[in-house]
Amino acid sequence: xxxxxxxTVRVGILGFGTVGSGAYRMLQDNRDAILRRVGVPFEVxxxxxxxxxxxxxxxxxxxxxxxxxxxxxxxxxxxxxxxGGVDPAAELVERALRNGKxxxxxxxxxxxxxxxxxxxxxxxxxxxxHYEAAVGGGIPLVQPLKHQLAGNDVxxxxxxxxxxxxxxxxxxxxxxADFADVLAEAQAKGYAEADPTNDVDGFDTMYKISxxxxxxxxxxxxxxxxxxxxxxxxxxxxxxYADALGYTIKFLAIVDAIAEDTILARVHPTLxxxxxxxxxVNDVYNALYLHGDFVGDLMFSGRGAGSDPTASAxxxxxxxxxxxxxxxxxxxxxxxxxxxLKTCPIDDLRTAFYLRLVVQDRPKVLGIIATEFGEHDVSLxxxxxxxxxxxxxxxxxxxxxxxEKNFRELLVGLKQSGVVEEVCSSIRVxx
Amino acid sequence: xxxxxxxTVRVGILGFGTVGSGAYRMLQDNRDAILRRVGVPFEVxxxxxxxxxxxxxxxxxxxxxxxxxxxxxxxxxxxxxxxGGVDPAAELVERALRNGKxxxxxxxxxxxxxxxxxxxxxxxxxxxxHYEAAVGGGIPLVQPLKHQLAGNDVxxxxxxxxxxxxxxxxxxxxxxADFADVLAEAQAKGYAEADPTNDVDGFDTMYKISxxxxxxxxxxxxxxxxxxxxxxxxxxxxxxYADALGYTIKFLAIVDAIAEDTILARVHPTLxxxxxxxxxVNDVYNALYLHGDFVGDLMFSGRGAGSDPTASAxxxxxxxxxxxxxxxxxxxxxxxxxxxLKTCPIDDLRTAFYLRLVVQDRPKVLGIIATEFGEHDVSLxxxxxxxxxxxxxxxxxxxxxxxEKNFRELLVGLKQSGVVEEVCSSIRVxx
Ligand SMILES: NC(=O)c1ccc[n+]([C@@H]2O[C@H](COP(=O)([O-])OP(=O)(O)OC[C@H]3O[C@@H](n4cnc5c(N)ncnc54)[C@H](OP(=O)(O)O)[C@@H]3O)[C@@H](O)[C@H]2O)c1
Ligand SMILES: NC(=O)c1ccc[n+]([C@@H]2O[C@H](COP(=O)([O-])OP(=O)(O)OC[C@H]3O[C@@H](n4cnc5c(N)ncnc54)[C@H](OP(=O)(O)O)[C@@H]3O)[C@@H](O)[C@H]2O)c1
Numbered sequence: 033x034x035x036x037x038x039x040t041v042r043v044g045i046l047g048f049g050t051v052g053s054g055a056y057r058m059l060q061d062n063r064d065a066i067l068r069r070v071g072v073p074f075e076v077x078x079x080x081x082x083x084x085x086x087x088x089x090x091x092x093x094x095x096x097x098x099x100x101x102x103x104x105x106x107x108x109x110x111x112x113x114x115x116g117g118v119d120p121a122a123e124l125v126e127r128a129l130r131n132g133k134x135x136x137x138x139x140x141x142x143x144x145x146x147x148x149x150x151x152x153x154x155x156x157x158x159x160x161x162h163y164e165a166a167v168g169g170g171i172p173l174v175q176p177l178k179h180q181l182a183g184n185d186v187x188x189x190x191x192x193x194x195x196x197x198x199x200x201x202x203x204x205x206x207x208x209a210d211f212a213d214v215l216a217e218a219q220a221k222g223y224a225e226a227d228p229t230n231d232v233d234g235f236d237t238m239y240k241i242s243x244x245x246x247x248x249x250x251x252x253x254x255x256x257x258x259x260x261x262x263x264x265x266x267x268x269x270x271x272x273y274a275d276a277l278g279y280t281i282k283f284l285a286i287v288d289a290i291a292e293d294t295i296l297a298r299v300h301p302t303l304x305x306x307x308x309x310x311x312x313v314n315d316v317y318n319a320l321y322l323h324g325d326f327v328g329d330l331m332f333s334g335r336g337a338g339s340d341p342t343a344s345a346x347x348x349x350x351x352x353x354x355x356x357x358x359x360x361x362x363x364x365x366x367x368x369x370x371x372x373l374k375t376c377p378i379d380d381l382r383t384a385f386y387l388r389l390v391v392q393d394r395p396k397v398l399g400i401i402a403t404e405f406g407e408h409d410v411s412l413x414x415x416x417x418x419x420x421x422x423x424x425x426x427x428x429x430x431x432x433x434x435x436e437k438n439f440r441e442l443l444v445g446l447k448q449s450g451v452v453e454e455v456c457s458s459i460r461v462x463x
Numbered sequence: 464x465x466x467x468x469x470x471t472v473r474v475g476i477l478g479f480g481t482v483g484s485g486a487y488r489m490l491q492d493n494r495d496a497i498l499r500r501v502g503v504p505f506e507v508x509x510x511x512x513x514x515x516x517x518x519x520x521x522x523x524x525x526x527x528x529x530x531x532x533x534x535x536x537x538x539x540x541x542x543x544x545x546x547g548g549v550d551p552a553a554e555l556v557e558r559a560l561r562n563g564k565x566x567x568x569x570x571x572x573x574x575x576x577x578x579x580x581x582x583x584x585x586x587x588x589x590x591x592x593h594y595e596a597a598v599g600g601g602i603p604l605v606q607p608l609k610h611q612l613a614g615n616d617v618x619x620x621x622x623x624x625x626x627x628x629x630x631x632x633x634x635x636x637x638x639x640a641d642f643a644d645v646l647a648e649a650q651a652k653g654y655a656e657a658d659p660t661n662d663v664d665g666f667d668t669m670y671k672i673s674x675x676x677x678x679x680x681x682x683x684x685x686x687x688x689x690x691x692x693x694x695x696x697x698x699x700x701x702x703x704y705a706d707a708l709g710y711t712i713k714f715l716a717i718v719d720a721i722a723e724d725t726i727l728a729r730v731h732p733t734l735x736x737x738x739x740x741x742x743x744v745n746d747v748y749n750a751l752y753l754h755g756d757f758v759g760d761l762m763f764s765g766r767g768a769g770s771d772p773t774a775s776a777x778x779x780x781x782x783x784x785x786x787x788x789x790x791x792x793x794x795x796x797x798x799x800x801x802x803x804l805k806t807c808p809i810d811d812l813r814t815a816f817y818l819r820l821v822v823q824d825r826p827k828v829l830g831i832i833a834t835e836f837g838e839h840d841v842s843l844x845x846x847x848x849x850x851x852x853x854x855x856x857x858x859x860x861x862x863x864x865x866x867e868k869n870f871r872e873l874l875v876g877l878k879q880s881g882v883v884e885e886v887c888s889s890i891r892v893x894x
Contacts, residue, residue: 058614058757069613069681164611170758172603172611180595180603182500183489183778250500309764312740326489327601327765327775333740334761344758347614361792 040073041354044102044133046080046124047115048088048095051138051165054343055112055350056090062347070351072358078102080115103128110353112346113137122146129153129161134356134363136349138165138342141235144242147368148252154365160356161365162349167193167240168318170341171334172348177247178366184324186248189287190462193240195316195337196224196231197263197283201271201301202314205280210268223316233262234283234299241285244320245297246368249289253297257375258285261300270388270457273428277414279303279386280311281459294374296381303386303461379437384413384461386430389446390454393425397451401427404449408442410434424453430461471504472785475533475564477511477555478546479519479526482569482596485774486543486781487521493778501782503789509533511546534559541784543777544568553577560584560592565787565794567780569596569773572666575673578799579683585796591787592796593780598624598671599749601772602765603779608678609797615755617679620718621893624671626747626768627655627662628694628714632702632732633745636711641699654747664693665714665730672716675751676728677799680720684728688806689716692731701819701888704859708845710734710817711742712890725805727812734817734892810868815844815892817861820877821885824856828882832858835880839873841865855884861892 043059045052059066059074067073079090080099088095096102103111103124111128113121113135121142128135129150137143142150143163154161164174168191177186192198196218203214215232218224230236238258245253263283274281284302287295304311309331313319318336323329335341356364391397398417405412414430431439439458446452474490476483490497490505498504510521511530519526527533534542534555542559544566546552552573559566560581568574573581574594585592595605599622608617623629627649634645646663649655661667669689676684694714705712715733718726735742740762744750749767754760766772787795822828829848836843845861862870870889877883 054757062614062616062756065616066614170755171761172607175611176603176607179783180606180776180779182782183493183497184775185493185496309743312743324601324775325493326485326771326778328769328772330602330763330765332761332763335759338759340757341759344615344755345611347757348611351613352610355795355797359793359795361795362790364786364790364792366786 040075041110041357042108043074043076043110043112043350044078044080044105044108045076045112045114046099046102047113048079048081049114050339051342051346052079052112052114054339055114055346058340058343058347066351070354072354074350074354077108078105099124100127103131103133108133109357110134110136110350112350113139113142114346116141118142118145125150126153129157129159132157132159134160134353136162136346136353138163138346140166140239140243144239144255147243147246148370151365151367152370154363155367157363159363159365160353162352163243164349165342165345167243168320168332169195169334169336169338170344171318171320171332171336173244173320173332174247177244181324181327184326185289186322186324187289188323189244189248189320190310191241191244191285191320192282192310192313192318193285193320193336194231194237194283195318196228198314198318199223199316200232201263201266201281201283204266204268205271205275208268211264211266232264234260237283237285237299241287241297241299245287245295245373249293249295249373251293251369251371251373253295253373253375257297257373259298259300259378263301265457266301267457270386270459273388273416274303274386277430278306279461280306282310284310284462290376294376296376298378298381301459303459305463308462379440381436382433383436384431384433384463385439386459386461387428388456389427389452390420390456391425391427392451392453393419393423400449400451401446404442404445408438408445410439410442433463471506472541472788473539474505474507474541474543474781475509475511475536475539476507476543476545477530477533478544479510479512480545481770482773482777483510483543483545485770486545486777489774489778497782501785503785505781505785508539509536530555531558534562534564539564540788541565541567541781543781544570544573545777547572549573549576556581557584560588560590563588563590565591565784567593567777567784569594569777571597571670571674575670575686578674578677579801582796582798583801585794586798588794590794590796591784593783594674595780596773596776598674599751599763600626600765600767600769601775602749602751602763602767604675604751604763605678608675612755612758615757616720617753617755618720619754620675620679620751621741622672622675622716622751623713623741623744623749624716624751624767625662625668625714626749627659629744629749630654630747631663632694632697632712632714635697635699636702636706639699642695642697663695665691668714668716668730672718672728672730676718676726676804680724680726680804682724682800682802682804684726684804684806688728688804690729690731690809694732696888697732698888701817701890704819704847705734705817708861709737710892711737713741715741715893721807725807727807729809729812732890734890736894739893810871812867813864814867815862815864815894816870817890817892818859819887820858820883821851821887822856822858823882823884824850824854831880831882832877835873835876839869839876841870841873864894
């Protein structure tokens with residue numbers, strides 16, 4: 033089955049933006065080293081783009097706007113899908129597979145929404161469908177979960193999976209700046225998109241945790257099964273209170289195994305103790321913390337986005353495809369079941385909370401509030417109080433772990449108590 | 464080439480100590496989940512041990528002291544080599560491969576010394592030879608270096624690769640205890656071997672960095688090419704000085720790429736800034752920091768030893784072998800060249816140093832010492848001085864990066880200067 037015949041692996045690239053051009057550059061820059069390591073040369077024969085007017089560093093004949101012609105090209109053996117989004121990516125990837133081509137993609141949305149089907153298709157045709165770059169950029173996460181950790185029952189995953197939001201939160205924390213100002217600056221510098229929804233409202237993180245959980249639990253986690261809250265509501269004031277309490281606010285994706293084939297998956301800003309390894313993952317860095325029944329605690333961190341790190345992952349996948357082709361092996365796609373994972377609603381979560389209220393500053397107020405907490409079975413771990421003006425005070429609470437449902441009802445109770453002027457913020461706490 | 468036929472993969476285990484029994488237990492405990500994930504059941508049919516008198520949890524007929532009979536057994540398709548050492552492990556692994564069996568091993572010494580040859584043999588026969596557990600216990604390091612990171616030129620690696628020594632240093636630091644006391648306690652608790660040489664003198668770490676560098680640079684790094692210094696000389700006093708200067712002392716393996724195919728590899732106690740991510744890797748945890756030209760900075764950390772985490776890596780490798788057998792694929796061994804990597808001698812290293820001296824406490828002494836530094840081209844970054852008694856003082860220096868050779872000549876010069884009573888310690892610094 034092994035073959036020492038050296039022949040060129042022909043590659044077509046769909047998309048030549050941040051990632052596509054990075055992958056191309058890596059294949060050029062490290063050409064000789066890659067040939068020595070893998071034993072086969074790679075040649076990019078065609079690149080699909082949308083806008084022919086954009087200046088490119090390569091001869092015009094390398095490019096086409098007819099992406100279908102690339103996935104139909106009989107000379108191309110591997111397609112790198114680096115355009116993003118579902119439409120037309122899903123159709124192109126499916127067509128490439130049906131045409132017998134291996135596929136490498138960096139597209140988390142595609143895998144989160146259509147991965148189960150597409151990976152099964154790849155497997156059924158003996159092809160590779162790799163997507164290491166879809167989560168964590170250059171950090172090896174996807175393949176280690178599929179391979180080296182596959183014997184474990186994964187009990188917990190917590191990740192900082194979006195570079196833009198981690199950059200924003202880090203900058204707010206370091207510079208004492210407000211969310212809106214930091215976002216505007218990040219947009220001006222090109223670190224954040226003009227429409228930041230995908231990042232700051234947590235869609236990107238949701239796609240990524242869907243991908244990771246689908247691998248770890250071997251069944252598809254539909255994005256609808258992920259509870260999602262973005263970071264727009266994180267205020268500088270809450271960051272400062274958190275800091276004083278010994279916590280940092282990070283935008284986390286968290287998955288807990290609840291029972292056999294049942295998980296609770298959520299994406300939201302979170303207070304984590306400063307001593308937690310995730311607390312010192314700053315700027316555009318990403319990280320995944322994982323607990324498996326045998327492996328115990330693991331942490332991976334590194335550059336979760338950007339042209340070069342993402343190219344590293346795409347090219348790593350491509351080299352595996354090349355080795356496989358050269359070795360005459362069959363594809364190594366590892367599908368997860370299309371049958372969805374069971375998910376618990378967020379109401380069932382047991383978690384500690386950080387809560388900030390503005391209250392009336394008059395006798396008995398604290399007693400009334402304390403009674404509400406007691407009635408909803410929420411007990412307090414810490415409290416800090418401050419006078420705002422002659423009639424109002426600000427109170428910050430840290431609760432012990434409680435049922436999310438109870439905490440929500442507590443908030444309703446507090447609002448109706450007549451003594452709470454405003455429920456300013458409530459943020460879940462990892463203790 | 465793909466096959467959906469479900470048949471049992473028959474496994475023979477050599478060695479049933481910490482790792483062997485852990486791997487067996489993991490295959491039992493997670494049997495159903497593994498079957499669901501990988502699609503093939505694994506059955507351990509025979510286990511090789513040395514001492515039949517030891518109590519075991521399994522029926523006696525599972526065991527044999529005739530290890531050759533296992534690697535010769537035609538019914539066994541995969542051999543897990545978990546006895547350790549070179550003799551008889553090397554011979555058994557070679558024989559297993561020649562008999563057409565896939566091999567999984569946790570044996571760093573074996574791979575460091577005979578890996579190049581054995582992996583080539585595996586590849587030539589279309590077999591797998593996996594060794595994820597050999598470095599970093601449960602942390603996925605070996606396979607990610609071979610696969611997801613393979614497109615990168617690795618520029619630097621720094622690792623905490625030995626749990627026992629990291630435990631000792633952490634405990635010294637936390638409890639203000641001396642090396643000898645902590646070692647004795649670790650031995651009593653079974654965390655350190657009765658003969659601790661392999662760990663505290665850095666042999667274990669040397670084997671591991673040899674394995675990692677051989678993969679990263681795709682040529683064999685012979686253990687003789689690794690400069691090695693153990694931790695016996697690390698004193699509590701130096702730890703305290705280091706702490707005051709903002710550093711932690713860790714036992715690191717460091718590889719720097721110097722030029723095309725030339726590296727400098729070393730294992731020694733090191734001062735690293737407390738802000739460095741490796742500084743907070745404590746107790747028996749291991750970690751690898753890596754810098755690649757495209758991927759940038761990466762960190763992996765987790766449990767580097769122990770029955771369960773090591774079993775996680777062994778079983779992860781075994782599942783890959785099983786997938787491969789079930790898929791009808793060829794082996795995926797990735798050899799590194801037997802032609803050795805070129806290594807620079809430690810004399811060529813440029814590094815900062817921490818230096819502690821006892822000197823005569825009389826006029827002009829500092830001038831004489833300063834002149835020695837100047838004459839050897841070693842410049843100072845920080846200095847702290849303390850009177851010990853009426854005639855002697857203690858000085859601690861941090862140098863700027865200098866040539867190791869110059870620093871060693873400086874030490875000779877200081878000893879001959881007539882004013883230095885003792886060169887108490889010198890430790891390299893990562894800045
Ligand atoms: N950027 C990162 O750091 C990063 C990290 C990890 C994963 N990813 C993923 O990688 C993928 C690509 O991201 P990116 O940042 O490289 O995007 P990008 O910079 O916007 O580039 C997208 C490329 O695809 C082309 N394209 C888009 N839609 C097309 C269409 N309908 N027909 C033809 N060409 C089309 C664009 O053509 P024009 O050049 O003509 O506009 C462009 O070359 C996405 O799935 C993303 O989620 C990105
Ligand atoms: N322990 C860890 O945390 C760890 C972590 C990573 C890698 N590793 C590696 O894993 C391997 C095994 O380590 P371990 O800690 O499991 O060792 P261990 O506890 O000492 O067990 C060794 C096993 O091998 C058997 N054995 C040794 N020499 C033999 C011989 N000549 N003939 C027959 N049987 C023999 C022993 O038999 P008896 O039971 O009869 O004595 C025992 O069952 C080593 O290569 C080690 O470096 C260990």
